[in-house]
Amino acid sequence: MQLSSIHPFARRGLAAAVAVTLALGATIASPLAAPSYQAAHAAVVSVTVRERLATYGGWRTSSRFGEVWVPSVRPEWRPYTEGRWVWTDEGWYWESAEPFGGIVFHYGRWAYDPELGWVWIAGYKWAPAWVVWRQGSDDIGWAPAPPRIADVAVDEGWWCFAPVVAIGAADLVTVVRPVRENVTIIRNTTIINQTVVVNNAPRVRLGNQVVAINAGPRLPELPKAVVTSIKAAKIVPPRKGDFG
Secondary structure (H helix, E strand, O other): OOEEEEOOOOOOOOOHHHHHHHHHOOOOOOOOOOOHHHHHHOOOOOHHHHHHHHOOEEEEEEOOOEEEEEEOOOOOOOOOOOEEEEEEEOEEEEEEOOOOHHHHOOOOEEEEEOOOEEEEEOOOOOOOOOEEEEEOOOEEEEEEOOOOOOOOOOOHHHOEEEEHHHOOOOOHHHOOOOHHHHHHHHHOOEEEOOEEEEEOHHHHOOOOOEEEEEOOOOHHHOOHHHHHHOOEEEEOOOOHHHHO
16 A cells, blocks of 8 residues: 555645644634533634634534534535545544535534534534444445433434445545444444544644544445545644644
8 A cells, every 4th residue: 555645634625724723722712601611611712713614514503512503515415524544653534525525524522413504613623534333245424422411322323324335435425324224234243342542633733632532434344445545544633833
């Protein structure tokens, strides 16, 4: 496999400096009331990030999560579908094809709100992707890792499944199974617990910050046809100038 390099933020759409602004936690807080979950866990969103994301959605108040961002997308949209998975030295990295992806798929968490639909809850910690994984003989699946709150769990409808042989597809949304097939596929797949620790210190300058993530299936353990078709990449921390 050839080795290439990718920046830890999406190469299309949002600039790296915008994403890092969120990670560093700028000083402008939301004027909206926030419940105890957000007060304890969610990040303070900078003006730069707030305005940038407002171009692609709206800031709303969830009765469960406090202030959230809701993307302007088609009704059947699901997180982590418009883009591709890239195998890296820190597991599977989500390279988004959406202009807001550099922030919302590497910081914070997603959840489905019955009133608002898919919502993004801001967070400080960076990861290649905040997801959980399942795999069977024919299909591989991923779903947004939910916020760390006791009564929020991954629902059947959160999962996205694709044929194992298509995990490296450049336009993954074209091969993702319809959500109506999830119940059957879930019965034929099992959870992957592949925890790795990522040191975020070089990326966000917040000291020795380590993050435990689910890295997903190991590439060498996938079918040979998949292994030979995927080009490995190395996640490269941004240059000092990227932090502004």
